[in-house]
Amino acid sequence: MVRQLAAVVHRRLNPVGYARSIGVTVGEDCRLIDVSFSTEPYLVHLGNHVSATKTHFETHDGGVWVIRHKHPEIDVVRPIHVGDNVYFGYGCLVMPGATIGNNVVVGAGSVVAGTIPDNSVVGGVPARVIKSVAEYETAALAKSSPTKGWTLDEKQVYYTRIFGRR
Numbered sequence: 001m002v003r004q005l006a007a008v009v010h011r012r013l014n015p016v017g018y019a020r021s022i023g024v025t026v027g028e029d030c031r032l033i034d035v036s037f038s039t040e041p042y043l044v045h046l047g048n049h050v051s052a053t054k055t056h057f058e059t060h061d062g063g064v065w066v067i068r069h070k071h072p073e074i075d076v077v078r079p080i081h082v083g084d085n086v087y088f089g090y091g092c093l094v095m096p097g098a099t100i101g102n103n104v105v106v107g108a109g110s111v112v113a114g115t116i117p118d119n120s121v122v123g124g125v126p127a128r129v130i131k132s133v134a135e136y137e138t139a140a141l142a143k144s145s146p147t148k149g150w151t152l153d154e155k156q157v158y159y160t161r162i163f164g165r166r
Helices: 002-013 015-021 062-067 133-142 152-163
Strands: 031-033 044-046 050-053 080-082 086-088 104-106 120-123 128-132
Touching: 015 031, 104 133, 120 133, 128 133
Parallel strands: 031 050, 044 080, 050 086, 086 104, 104 120
Antiparallel strands: 120 128
């Protein structure tokens, strides 16, 4: 019980350290917020500069449950590979065997299976390429604000001036 509580605290206070402690390969400059890993975390490889919030990395296919009575010895397990500079929106599910390239944005709530090419923005169930990162950059710059690094009060003044109060 104490060990389980310590693991929960470690997972919350130092999520990257926790992921590494259970066997996940985690690159440099990663941000993991409330992520979870299935029973084979040592098969998950995260590159450098990966950000994920409330994302689950699933390395095995639990669907074999329905055929387990005929094949009690089988498991279907595949590694997950995530490249460098990847952003997962809130609530993604990464399936067994997924390979995600470099410079990828994964939309919130997406289910990622198969191979995602470099420099792409993907989303949906299952995740599909929506646009390139270059197209995303153009669109983001067109609607961006210069508020990164501002205090909450400064942002409130700025955004209420632009959008008003609701």
